[in-house]
Amino acid sequence: MPWCERCSQFRESDVVSEAGECPGCGSVIVTKRKSPWRFRVMVALTTVYLSYRLVQGIMWLSHHA
Ligand SMILES: [Zn+2]
Structure with a gap:
């Protein structure tokens, strides 16, 4: 209390x-409690990384199709 x-x-x-x-x-x-900005930054970075990997995968597929 x-x-x-x-x-x-x-x-x-x-x-x-x-x-x-x-x-x-x-x-x-x-x-x-303040907003967990570290967590948000981590999520943002993970999203960027995954998008990058996705683009890489699409590029790979388009080159090897
Ligand atoms: Zn008071």
Whole structure:
């Protein structure tokens, strides 16, 4: 359960706003996880690599058909 320093109270997770703010004083008490950009970069690189391999495969097929 998130603890609000300013109110010196525990706040239920379901009353904490979407931005992680305390309903009593509005200070941010829950640090939301940042978007996993490393994962997105990995997915993007994998997609690029697979596209490259696909193009290579198509080129190979067109040359050996
Ligand atoms: Zn508060």
